[in-house]
Each structure stands twice: as structure tokens, then as C-alpha cells.
Amino acid sequence: MTYQTLQSLAQNLAKGTCSSVEITQDYLNKINELNLSLNCFISVDPARSLAQAAQADQRRARGEAGPLTGIPLAHKDIFCAKDWLTTCGSKMLSNFVSPYDAHVVESLNAAGMVTLGKTNMDEFAMGSSNETSFFGVVHNPWDLNRVPGGSSGGSAAAVAAGLAPVATGTDTGGSIRQPAALTGICGLKPTYGTVSRYGMIAFASSLDQAGPMAHTAADLALLLNAMVGFDGRDSTSLERPYTDYTGQLTQPLKGLRIGLPKEFLAAGLAPEVEQAVAAAIAQYQQLGATIVDVTLPNMGLSVPVYYVLAPAEASSNLSRYDGVRYGHRAAEYVDLMDMYKRSRAEGFGAEVKRRILIGTYVLSHGYYDAYYIRAQKLRRLIAQDFVAAFALCDVIMGPTSPTTAFKLGEKSADPLQMYLSDIYTIGVNLAGLPGMSIPCGFDGQGLPVGLQIIGNYFDEARMLNVAHQLQQVSDWHLRAPTAGVRS
Amino acid sequence: MKWEVVIGLETHAQLSTVSKIFSGASTAFGAAANCQACAVDIALPGVLPVLNTGAVERAIRFGLAVGGEVSPYSVFARKNYFYPDLPKGYQISQFELPIVVGGNLTITVGEQDKTIRLTRAHLEEDAGKSLHEEFRDRTGIDLNRAGTPLLEIVSEPDMRSAAEAVAYARTLHSLVRWIDVCDGNMQEGSFRCDANVSVRPMGSTVLGTRREIKNLNSFRFLQQAIDYEVQWQIGELEDGRSIQQATVLFDPASGETRMMRTKEDAHDYRYFPDPDLLPLAVSPERLAAVRAQMPLLPTERRQVLVDTYGLTVYDADQLTASRELAEYFDRAAAGATEQVGKLCANWICGALSASLNEAGLDITQSRVSAQQLRGLVDRVLDQTLSNKMAKLVFDAMWLGEGDADQIIAAKGLKQISDSGELARVIDEILAAQPQLVADFKSGKEKAFNALVGQVMRATRGSANPQQVNDILRSKLAV
Incomplete structure (x- = not known):
């Protein structure tokens, strides 16, 4: 199996060696061929994609093409896209056709990109394995018996298997970075407020952030360029001066200070993951970087803090799914309360219900101070740890996930075990910092390992530079799965 | 209790x-x-x-x-x-x-x-x-x-x-x-x-248990609902029961409150x-920017009216019942003396309010503009119009017959202030009413008023009353 980067596709389109329609058709063929075994996509609509591609080609013929015009991509099914089924991986929204575009979709459409389809995901982005989706599990292209990670598992698997050159994802506690790591691709969660959340179905509003998923850091930068920007429809969207995220890619890394938090070498970290990460860091030293020991003393609290705050927000965010105006409504009910109960009991899966219950509990009278308020205070401490660490270093590095891809069903019976798979990523969301994952090796079973790079606020361009430089001297990101994919 | x-x-x-x-x-x-x-x-x-x-x-x-x-x-x-x-x-x-x-x-x-x-x-x-x-x-x-x-x-x-x-x-x-x-x-x-x-025994400093009456959308319902609720709560307490904290609804049809939830x-x-x-x-x-845009508040406006025009607190209160009314007064009394201001206030609180009430209109819908009202007041003040005539002019303005001056001209309503003309009329009356003249001279002050009345009748109300008084007194004193 081979794949092409966004960059190479863009060059081909610019040179005129192929058209957007041809490229799009090519990807649709691959989806047709492989989606049955991978289950990356919830919706595809070839006619619509090809029509969009034809428009992109016309735009190019008029001389109005931008750097992304005609490039196909896949959208996580958390983004509302006009006239597309937008399910968020849930039975609750299995009949919801969005009447409007999310900011991200609108921006990428405006750039001339072509939507290949909507990708599978954990239900309402709640999960780390893509096993909570109403539309079935997604298989990891490196080993079909393993999970692709989650919640952006469909986007990750689609890019890894070459069913889309790039994809959008969202990251509330690691949902871009962890599946990127488990499928051997790159994924970036920007600083909170960088990409508008308008039209992105909310899980935990104060943590949710959209970002790009791709094969290379350079591709991430190109896609991120088109995703960011102030949006008056999102009150948490930040107004920032324009940044070209490709601008610093080629800068040498001499003098780069890499912070290594000792807390990242926790119990539960697989030795092969630790070794691959250590090897990548050694490579960075060869590129001129220096290593700084830093500490994130409250990191151990990030999982419990997250599992108070995220469910609290989610319990309220998901209240709108009541069967009244759209979405699933029970076929039979005796009165209003019964309609609510049945519609929600039928429409939501077990993990979503678990988090609604946790969230409702921690916000309840008498528990609010002990849980929610305390968690908010700890959240500030966790963020302060990062601020202190960044006084000593430019980027922080460590593993993205404590293990490589685990087997389907391996952790789904034990939510706590599942929650711990996000231990390295969650703190970044709590602090609102940017974080990314890039491939940095493989374990003995041929499963990819992800290196996490955490930057200071708004330092995405530097992080992409750091990632890109490693990709100039390594080929982990160029490997494509072959063994696992039945075709 | x-x-x-x-x-x-x-x-x-x-x-x-x-x-x-x-x-x-x-x-x-x-x-x-x-x-x-x-x-x-x-x-x-x-x-x-x-x-x-x-x-x-x-x-x-x-x-x-x-x-x-x-x-x-x-x-x-x-x-x-x-x-x-x-x-x-x-x-x-x-x-x-x-x-x-x-x-x-x-x-x-x-x-x-x-x-x-x-x-x-x-x-x-x-x-x-x-x-x-x-x-x-x-x-x-x-x-x-x-x-x-x-x-x-x-x-x-x-x-x-x-x-x-x-x-x-x-x-x-x-x-x-x-x-x-x-x-x-x-x-x-x-x-x-x-x-x-809630209710409590007079003198108690502890609040009684309250019930909340929801969604009262008229002052009358507010009054009725509270009256009913108070009587109900007192009745409960006097019958030895206690009040449960609750939310209640007021039913305007029955005039009663009824429990919604406890x-x-x-x-x-x-x-x-x-x-x-x-x-x-x-x-x-x-x-600071919002503060700079704030209008004078009703209490402040009231004081300005009292200070500037010497209005009674009562009149000032009336005129500041709404901002539109106060602005109407401002337009009517623009640049006016205390005397004019007072007259404007009288007209607004009197004839104008009555007409508005009768027609069910508010001040912004007034059929007499502030400028028209001022025109009327000016004619009263320069003695062109008696009060009685002024009311006629006001009514005509209300019916849309034009400004005060137009109506005065059209109806020939000018007050007679020509002393020669008045003296002539008074001489006629004195000649025709010897008995009244005799009564007055014998000390019956009432007879004087009767003579004034005769003059006013003869001029159909258009005589300047003050002048009639003066001329009569001087003629009878002779």
C-alpha cells in the first residue's frame, strides 16, 4: 500500500499532471475497496465529492486555485456539513442531516478542498478506541484485530490506510494525538481557541479543539493554515495575527531545548514505546537540541480532573438530544417524561450514558464544590506546571500513548483501563496548550509508536518545525501498513 | 392576631x-x-x-x-x-x-x-x-x-x-x-x-414561609393575586395549619392562586x-461611556421641573410618569418663563391628559403636538384668549382644526381687550340694570359679580375679565 502526501498531490495538481476529479475518484475507489474491512467512513457520497472536485478543477482552470484547491479530505463525523448526514457516531443523530456547515468545513470548502466523506468516531467523541461508535468499530490498518485509537479513529485509520490524504479530527483529551500514534500518522491539536468550534458537535466545550491529521508535519501545516482564524460565532475563538504554519518548517533545530518530564516515564509505559521515544529524542540531540529535565508534579491528577470536568460539561452539552426537535425519538411512549427517558435510553450508548451520569453527579447540589470546583482548581495547577516547565524549555516531549494499539475488546470492559490510555495527552487539553503526535518507531509486532510534542501557547509553527526536522532524517512517517489490510 | x-x-x-x-x-x-x-x-x-x-x-x-x-x-x-x-x-x-x-x-x-x-x-x-x-x-x-x-x-x-x-x-x-x-x-x-x-405575626422579625406566585403580567393581577394569597395564608395559619414553601399560579378567572409545585x-x-x-x-x-449616555432619571427630572418652573411636586410627578411625557413637556415649554412652564404643565396634566385618556392614547399619539399646545398657552398669556375660550381652541386643535392662531382667526374667538369697546358694552349693561347698580351701591358685593356676568354674557365670553372688573369698578365708583 502506498500513499501520497497533500504536498505531492498539490504539486501534481499545480503542474496539471492530474485533475482533482481523477484524484478524488482514485480515493473513492480505495474507500470502496477497503472501507468494508476498516469501517473508517460512516458516510460517503461519491457523486457529491466528484461534483466538488469538478468545481475545484474549474476554479483551477480560471486561475483561482489556492494551495489546497482540489485536494480531497475526510471530515470526522463530529463536524456539521451542510446536507451531509452528521451523526457524531451516535444512534441519537443517526438521522440528522445538517442544514449548515461547521466553521472548519466552511473554511476548507472555501479553500477548494473536496469532502470524501464523514469518518467514524467514538460516540460523541467519548472513547479512546473507536469502539463506542454506533456505526461499529474501526479496525487499525496495521492490524485489523486492533483498535485505531479514538475518538478520531476513523480519520486516523483512513489517512493511515491511504483512503484520504488528510483528515480533520477533534481532540478533547487526546482524540487526535492518540489515534495518530496508534495508526502511525501525524496529528495536531492546536492551542485552545485557535480553530473555531462553531459547528463542531460539543463534547466538553472548554477542552474541545479541532485539528489536522496527515502523514507529514508539512501536510499538517498546510491544512492547519486553512483551518485557523477568528470566528465571531465562537466566543472562545481568539483573534491572532496571521501565521503561516509552513513558515518555520525548514529552520535548523540547533539550540532547541527539549523538556523531558520525569512523570512521562510512569508505570504502565510499554518498554518498546519508551525505547522508540528515547531513540527519537537521541536523534533530536544529534540535530542540535539539548535536553532539559522538567517536572509536571500534578500530571497524575490530570485523568481524575478530566473525568470530572469533561463529563460535567458533556452532561449539559448532551441535554439538547431530547427527541423533541431532531435526532432519535422513541417510537412509543406514554408521556413527556417517558419520551425523554426512552429516546435517550435508546439513542445513547453505554459510554455516553456513563459520562452523563458522572457529569450529572458531580454537578449536583452537595457534590459540586467537592468535585467540580476542586477539579477546576486542580486544572489551574496542572496548567501552571506547564507554564513553569516552559520557562526552562521550548517544547516538551514524551510518549503520546503508554502502549501501541491494543486489541479490539481488550479494554472496552474496563473503563478505567481505557481512561488511562490518555494519561499523557489529557494534561495538554486541561492547560489549553498545543500538542501533536508524530510516528517515531514501531514495536516488535510492527505497530507504530507516537512521539508527543507539546508546545507553548500559540507555538504551533515551532512544533511543526521540530516535527518536520525529524521527518527529514527519519522515515517512520513514510511507512505504510501492508500486512494487516485485506483487500 | x-x-x-x-x-x-x-x-x-x-x-x-x-x-x-x-x-x-x-x-x-x-x-x-x-x-x-x-x-x-x-x-x-x-x-x-x-x-x-x-x-x-x-x-x-x-x-x-x-x-x-x-x-x-x-x-x-x-x-x-x-x-x-x-x-x-x-x-x-x-x-x-x-x-x-x-x-x-x-x-x-x-x-x-x-x-x-x-x-x-x-x-x-x-x-x-x-x-x-x-x-x-x-x-x-x-x-x-x-x-x-x-x-x-x-x-x-x-x-x-x-x-x-x-x-x-x-x-x-x-x-x-x-x-x-x-x-x-x-x-x-x-x-x-x-x-x-409570606405573612408573620406583627412584630415578628422572622420571615414566614413564602409561596411564590408566578408570572403576573398586569398590575391588577399582581394586586389581586397578592390579596388572595395573603388572605389564604392568614386563613391557613389561623386555622392552625402551616404554610409549605411552594410555587403557585394565579388564575385570573377565579381570582385564586393554586399550587404548581412544592x-x-x-x-x-x-x-x-x-x-x-x-x-x-x-x-x-x-x-463611563454608558453613564455618559444616561438620560436624567425621573427623580432628577422632577427636581429640575420644580426648580425651573416652580411646579408643584404633584405636577412634576405627573409630568415625569414617562420619559415621553417629560419630553413632550420639554418641547412645549422650550425656552419658556416660569409662568409659561406652569401653564404648559396645567394644560398637559389637565385637558391634554383627559383627552388622551378618553381616546385611549398615550402621549406619543397625542393629536395636539407640543408646539401647538405652546401656541395655545402663548395666546392665553398675552390675553388673546380667556381660559374658557382657550378650552374651545384646545378642543378644536384636538379635532385637527389647526394651530391656535388659525382656530382663533377662523372662529373669531379673540378676547375683547379694547377698553373703548368694553366701556361701551358696560355702559349699556349699567343702563339696563339699575337695580343691580343700586344693590351694589348699598353694599351688596354679589351684585358686582352679577354685573360682570352680564358683561361676559353680552360679549359671549370674549371679554377680558380683568379689564371688565377694572372698568366696572371705576364706573361704579363715580
């Missing part, structure tokens, strides 16, 4: 913004169901609220008007509960940190002024409407009202009678209209009150700060 009534009011004033508090949809009243509900109002997946700065500005204006503290930092919270006309499953409101803290309102009941303390005022969104009667066996949902900006104004339990509660509500109603934050249209629900009512069924609203909205910061600069 003598009982003391304790009342606190929570008032929802709909802020007069063109669009909703968190979306761009229109707030206009009366559109077809669900035609003014956008994606944000119907809470589609993925939509987000964006705060309307016009609503914030109005809340600040209110805070300044009542002398409350405008919080430099307030927070929107989610109040979570399920109801079909609450699309998000939560209402965005302010809970722990409201935009306005404290303040007070002075009310007048009878001759007595009383200051009612305000607890707070906070911004929130309205819910939609459930239509239970329109559909058989079903409930319709109209989300046009969902997201309409409200200012909830909460008083301390400082009122001691239904009359005080009504006076408070009226004063508040007049104030929010005066400072132009709410249109005050009670029929359309733009201004509605919840009354917290404290036991009260929701746990699970308030928490809305992560979709940043804390609302009001900088000193912004506060």
Missing part, C-alpha cells in the same frame, strides 16, 4: 434589543410560530452562543439607574433542566455573579415615600412557549421567544402590602421604559412579575459556568 405581610418581587423585563441575547434572530413579537428561531435558538448540534452587547449595555444602564454596583466581572451559568420549550436542555443565566448587585428604588404609596432595596439584576435568556391548547392531545412548541434577552430584577422582601408591591412594580415599569431598556408591554409579556409572599419537587438545576461564554467583563471605560 395581627399579621404582617412580607413581599419580594422578581421581575423579568424583556430587553429592547433588535436581536436575541445569544443569536442574531429577531426579537419582534407576533411572527408565525418558529419563524424567528435560528440554528442557535433551536439548539442544533454544534451551535454556540454569542453575547449581544446591546443587552449588556441595557443591563448596565439599569444598574446605574438604580444605583447598584455594575460588576466588573460577571459570569453566565447554565441552569440545567429538561423541558420541550427549552431547546438546549439548559437556560443560560447568571447565577453566582450577576451583572448588577444591589441598588434601590423609591416608591410612593399615598403620601409616603419608601425605599425598596434591590438584591440584584442579572441577564438571562427566555425559553420558548409550549402551546397546550392549540393542538388536540398534543403540545405545540414555538421557539420564537427562545433566546429573548431578559433582565431579571430581584428585590429584597421589603414590601408590606399589595399596594406597595404594585407601587414598586409600577415604578420599576416606568423606570425601565424611562431608561429605554424595555418596552414595558405587559400584554406581550415584556414585563412580568413573580411575587414571593419545594420537594424543586429541580436541582446543577448550575455551572457556561464554558461556551467568556466571563463578562465591564471595564471602567465602558461603564
Whole structure:
């Protein structure tokens, strides 16, 4: 199996060696061929994609093409896209056709990109394995018996298997970075407020952030360029001066200070993951970087803090799914309360219900101070740890996930075990910092390992530079799965 | 036993913004169901609220008007509960940190002024409407009202009678209209009150258990509901029962309140700060900018009227009942002397108010403009018109017959101030009424008035009364 980067596709389109329609058709063929075994996509609509591609080609013929015009991509099914089924991986929204575009979709459409389809995901982005989706599990292209990670598992698997050159994802506690790591691709969660959340179905509003998923850091930068920007429809969207995220890619890394938090070498970290990460860091030293020991003393609290705050927000965010105006409504009910109960009991899966219950509990009278308020205070401490660490270093590095891809069903019976798979990523969301994952090796079973790079606020361009430089001297990101994919 | 009534009011004033508090949809009243509900109002997946700065500005204006503290930092919270006309499953409101803290309102009941303390005022969104009667066996949902900006104004339990509660509500109603934050249209629900009512033995300092009467949308209902509720609570207590904290509804048809829910069924609203909205910061600069735009408040305007024109407090009070009325007076009395101002006030509070009441119009719909009224006053003052004639001219102006001068000319209503002409008429009367002249000379003062009456009759009211007096006196003194 081979794949092409966004960059190479863009060059081909610019040179005129192929058209957007041809490229799009090519990807649709691959989806047709492989989606049955991978289950990356919830919706595809070839006619619509090809029509969009034809428009992109016309735009190019008029001389109005931008750097992304005609490039196909896949959208996580958390983004509302006009006239597309937008399910968020849930039975609750299995009949919801969005009447409007999310900011991200609108921006990428405006750039001339072509939507290949909507990708599978954990239900309402709640999960780390893509096993909570109403539309079935997604298989990891490196080993079909393993999970692709989650919640952006469909986007990750689609890019890894070459069913889309790039994809959008969202990251509330690691949902871009962890599946990127488990499928051997790159994924970036920007600083909170960088990409508008308008039209992105909310899980935990104060943590949710959209970002790009791709094969290379350079591709991430190109896609991120088109995703960011102030949006008056999102009150948490930040107004920032324009940044070209490709601008610093080629800068040498001499003098780069890499912070290594000792807390990242926790119990539960697989030795092969630790070794691959250590090897990548050694490579960075060869590129001129220096290593700084830093500490994130409250990191151990990030999982419990997250599992108070995220469910609290989610319990309220998901209240709108009541069967009244759209979405699933029970076929039979005796009165209003019964309609609510049945519609929600039928429409939501077990993990979503678990988090609604946790969230409702921690916000309840008498528990609010002990849980929610305390968690908010700890959240500030966790963020302060990062601020202190960044006084000593430019980027922080460590593993993205404590293990490589685990087997389907391996952790789904034990939510706590599942929650711990996000231990390295969650703190970044709590602090609102940017974080990314890039491939940095493989374990003995041929499963990819992800290196996490955490930057200071708004330092995405530097992080992409750091990632890109490693990709100039390594080929982990160029490997494509072959063994696992039945075709 | 003598009982003391304790009342606190929570008032929802709909802020007069063109669009909703968190979306761009229109707030206009009366559109077809669900035609003014956008994606944000119907809470589609993925939509987000964006705060309307016009609503914030109005809340600040209110805070300044009542002398409350405008919080430099307030927070929107989610109040979570399920109801079909609450699309998000939560209402965005302010809970722990409201935009306005404290303040007070002075009310007048009878001759007595009383200051009612305000607890707070906070911004929130309205819910939609459930239509239970329109559909058989079903409930319709109209989300046009969902997201309409409200200012909830909460008083301390400082009122001691239904009359005080009504006076408070009226004063508040007049104030929010005066400072132009709410249109005050009670029929359309733009201004509605919840009354917290309790009773306690006279002299007690402990509050009794309260019951909250929801959604009173007229001053009359407010009065009736409280009166009924007070009697009901006293009856319960005197019969040896106790009051349970509850929410009740007032039924205007029966004049009774009835239980909606008790404290036991009260929701746990699970308030928490809305992560979709940043804390609302009001900088000193912004506060100063709003303050600079504030109109003079009713009490300040009242004092200006008393000081400038020597009006009675009563008249000044009348003229400041609404900002429109005060502005009408300002236009009528523009550049006027104290005397003219007083006359303008008399006409506005007298003939004009009567005509407006009779026609069911408010001052903005007056058929006599302020300039026309001033024209009339000027003709009274320069003695062209007697008061009696002036009323005729006013009535003609009301009927649209033109300005005072046009009507005077058309009707030939000029007052006779020509002393030669008057002397001639008076001579005729004196000649024709020897008995009255004789009576006067024998000391009967009444006879003088009768002679004046004769002169006025002969001139059909157009004689200048003062001049008639003077000429008669001088002629009879001879």
C-alpha cells in the first residue's frame, strides 16, 4: 500500500499532471475497496465529492486555485456539513442531516478542498478506541484485530490506510494525538481557541479543539493554515495575527531545548514505546537540541480532573438530544417524561450514558464544590506546571500513548483501563496548550509508536518545525501498513 | 392576631434589543410560530452562543439607574433542566455573579415615600412557549421567544402590602421604559412579575414561609393575586395549619392562586459556568461611556421641573410618569418663563391628559403636538384668549382644526381687550340694570359679580375679565 502526501498531490495538481476529479475518484475507489474491512467512513457520497472536485478543477482552470484547491479530505463525523448526514457516531443523530456547515468545513470548502466523506468516531467523541461508535468499530490498518485509537479513529485509520490524504479530527483529551500514534500518522491539536468550534458537535466545550491529521508535519501545516482564524460565532475563538504554519518548517533545530518530564516515564509505559521515544529524542540531540529535565508534579491528577470536568460539561452539552426537535425519538411512549427517558435510553450508548451520569453527579447540589470546583482548581495547577516547565524549555516531549494499539475488546470492559490510555495527552487539553503526535518507531509486532510534542501557547509553527526536522532524517512517517489490510 | 405581610418581587423585563441575547434572530413579537428561531435558538448540534452587547449595555444602564454596583466581572451559568420549550436542555443565566448587585428604588404609596432595596439584576435568556391548547392531545412548541434577552430584577422582601408591591412594580415599569431598556408591554409579556409572599405575626422579625406566585403580567393581577394569597395564608395559619414553601399560579378567572409545585419537587438545576461564554467583563471605560449616555432619571427630572418652573411636586410627578411625557413637556415649554412652564404643565396634566385618556392614547399619539399646545398657552398669556375660550381652541386643535392662531382667526374667538369697546358694552349693561347698580351701591358685593356676568354674557365670553372688573369698578365708583 502506498500513499501520497497533500504536498505531492498539490504539486501534481499545480503542474496539471492530474485533475482533482481523477484524484478524488482514485480515493473513492480505495474507500470502496477497503472501507468494508476498516469501517473508517460512516458516510460517503461519491457523486457529491466528484461534483466538488469538478468545481475545484474549474476554479483551477480560471486561475483561482489556492494551495489546497482540489485536494480531497475526510471530515470526522463530529463536524456539521451542510446536507451531509452528521451523526457524531451516535444512534441519537443517526438521522440528522445538517442544514449548515461547521466553521472548519466552511473554511476548507472555501479553500477548494473536496469532502470524501464523514469518518467514524467514538460516540460523541467519548472513547479512546473507536469502539463506542454506533456505526461499529474501526479496525487499525496495521492490524485489523486492533483498535485505531479514538475518538478520531476513523480519520486516523483512513489517512493511515491511504483512503484520504488528510483528515480533520477533534481532540478533547487526546482524540487526535492518540489515534495518530496508534495508526502511525501525524496529528495536531492546536492551542485552545485557535480553530473555531462553531459547528463542531460539543463534547466538553472548554477542552474541545479541532485539528489536522496527515502523514507529514508539512501536510499538517498546510491544512492547519486553512483551518485557523477568528470566528465571531465562537466566543472562545481568539483573534491572532496571521501565521503561516509552513513558515518555520525548514529552520535548523540547533539550540532547541527539549523538556523531558520525569512523570512521562510512569508505570504502565510499554518498554518498546519508551525505547522508540528515547531513540527519537537521541536523534533530536544529534540535530542540535539539548535536553532539559522538567517536572509536571500534578500530571497524575490530570485523568481524575478530566473525568470530572469533561463529563460535567458533556452532561449539559448532551441535554439538547431530547427527541423533541431532531435526532432519535422513541417510537412509543406514554408521556413527556417517558419520551425523554426512552429516546435517550435508546439513542445513547453505554459510554455516553456513563459520562452523563458522572457529569450529572458531580454537578449536583452537595457534590459540586467537592468535585467540580476542586477539579477546576486542580486544572489551574496542572496548567501552571506547564507554564513553569516552559520557562526552562521550548517544547516538551514524551510518549503520546503508554502502549501501541491494543486489541479490539481488550479494554472496552474496563473503563478505567481505557481512561488511562490518555494519561499523557489529557494534561495538554486541561492547560489549553498545543500538542501533536508524530510516528517515531514501531514495536516488535510492527505497530507504530507516537512521539508527543507539546508546545507553548500559540507555538504551533515551532512544533511543526521540530516535527518536520525529524521527518527529514527519519522515515517512520513514510511507512505504510501492508500486512494487516485485506483487500 | 395581627399579621404582617412580607413581599419580594422578581421581575423579568424583556430587553429592547433588535436581536436575541445569544443569536442574531429577531426579537419582534407576533411572527408565525418558529419563524424567528435560528440554528442557535433551536439548539442544533454544534451551535454556540454569542453575547449581544446591546443587552449588556441595557443591563448596565439599569444598574446605574438604580444605583447598584455594575460588576466588573460577571459570569453566565447554565441552569440545567429538561423541558420541550427549552431547546438546549439548559437556560443560560447568571447565577453566582450577576451583572448588577444591589441598588434601590423609591416608591410612593399615598403620601409616603419608601425605599425598596434591590438584591440584584442579572441577564438571562427566555425559553420558548409550549402551546397546550392549540393542538388536540398534543403540545405545540414555538421557539420564537427562545433566546429573548431578559433582565431579571430581584428585590429584597421589603414590601408590606399589595399596594406597595404594585407601587414598586409600577415604578420599576416606568423606570425601565424611562431608561429605554424595555418596552414595558405587559400584554406581550415584556414585563412580568413573580411575587414571593409570606405573612408573620406583627412584630415578628422572622420571615414566614413564602409561596411564590408566578408570572403576573398586569398590575391588577399582581394586586389581586397578592390579596388572595395573603388572605389564604392568614386563613391557613389561623386555622392552625402551616404554610409549605411552594410555587403557585394565579388564575385570573377565579381570582385564586393554586399550587404548581412544592419545594420537594424543586429541580436541582446543577448550575455551572457556561464554558461556551467568556466571563463578562465591564471595564471602567465602558461603564463611563454608558453613564455618559444616561438620560436624567425621573427623580432628577422632577427636581429640575420644580426648580425651573416652580411646579408643584404633584405636577412634576405627573409630568415625569414617562420619559415621553417629560419630553413632550420639554418641547412645549422650550425656552419658556416660569409662568409659561406652569401653564404648559396645567394644560398637559389637565385637558391634554383627559383627552388622551378618553381616546385611549398615550402621549406619543397625542393629536395636539407640543408646539401647538405652546401656541395655545402663548395666546392665553398675552390675553388673546380667556381660559374658557382657550378650552374651545384646545378642543378644536384636538379635532385637527389647526394651530391656535388659525382656530382663533377662523372662529373669531379673540378676547375683547379694547377698553373703548368694553366701556361701551358696560355702559349699556349699567343702563339696563339699575337695580343691580343700586344693590351694589348699598353694599351688596354679589351684585358686582352679577354685573360682570352680564358683561361676559353680552360679549359671549370674549371679554377680558380683568379689564371688565377694572372698568366696572371705576364706573361704579363715580
